Amino acid sequence: xxxxxxxxKVSYGLYLVCSGDKTYGNGLISNTVFQVxxxxxxxxxxxxxxxxxxxRISKSSAFSVSILSQNTDYELISLxxxxxxxxxxxxxxxxxxxxxxxxxxxxxxxxxWLEFKVVDQVDLGTHIMFIGELIxxxxxxxxxxxxxxxxxxxxxxxxxxxNAPTYIDKSKLPAKEEKPTKQTYKCTVCGYEYDxxxxxxxxxxxxxxxxxxxxxxxxxxxD
Numbered sequence: 001x002x003x004x005x006x007x008x009k010v011s012y013g014l015y016l017v018c019s020g021d022k023t024y025g026n027g028l029i030s031n032t033v034f035q036v037x038x039x040x041x042x043x044x045x046x047x048x049x050x051x052x053x054x055x056r057i058s059k060s061s062a063f064s065v066s067i068l069s070q071n072t073d074y075e076l077i078s079l080x081x082x083x084x085x086x087x088x089x090x091x092x093x094x095x096x097x098x099x100x101x102x103x104x105x106x107x108x109x110x111x112x113w114l115e116f117k118v119v120d121q122v123d124l125g126t127h128i129m130f131i132g133e134l135i136x137x138x139x140x141x142x143x144x145x146x147x148x149x150x151x152x153x154x155x156x157x158x159x160x161x162x163n164a165p166t167y168i169d170k171s172k173l174p175a176k177e178e179k180p181t182k183q184t185y186k187c188t189v190c191g192y193e194y195d196x197x198x199x200x201x202x203x204x205x206x207x208x209x210x211x212x213x214x215x216x217x218x219x220x221x222x223d
Contacts (some may be wrong), residue, residue, distance in 0.1 A: 012149035016066040016080055017045055018091075018104045019056040025096075025104035026085035028053045029077055031149040033065050041134040043116060046127045052085040057118065057130050062101035065114040069144040070151055072109035077152070082190050082212035099136050111144045113137065153191070186222040189214040193222055 018027035032046040047054040057063045079090055095107040105113045116132025184195040190212035194200055207216045
């Protein structure tokens, strides 16, 4: 038997992974960036095949990782976590740096950044694990604390998007008990909490989450 609540106890960071070039760059929020070797320093990141960034990394053979701080604006996380680069230019208006490989490096909200050239990739079915060798890195602000997935969930009240490797189907989570007092509903995609005066059940069936655009059926009763 698998208790899916136990999976939330596995520690992760929360990062912004980008690839592409000055003409066409894209990125996504990832909580699966981890070091796999020391000499040379190699890191891995897992990207869903349906993510636009997966194709960007494959074609560029390089990617960057922006290590985000706990002070990162939720709007930035929402942009890269719940919007598609197929529809919008995510990098427009942001503070972007280009280094050796030419891939975009997002500096907004970052306390450090890393740049990698892809040396291997592994097909994991739904995801591709890209393994990159570190070629550049820079510390921007050592006074700030890095953003962790635990902090994102507990303090920022966010959840993993559907394409994330750590996404858990809401049907596998414990059911929420209804309360006789005013009820708050949470989006299981992005964590947005609806507590408006208008009763949630009376909202139209085509109502969508104002943060990530998830359907009404993707909301559950919050604690």
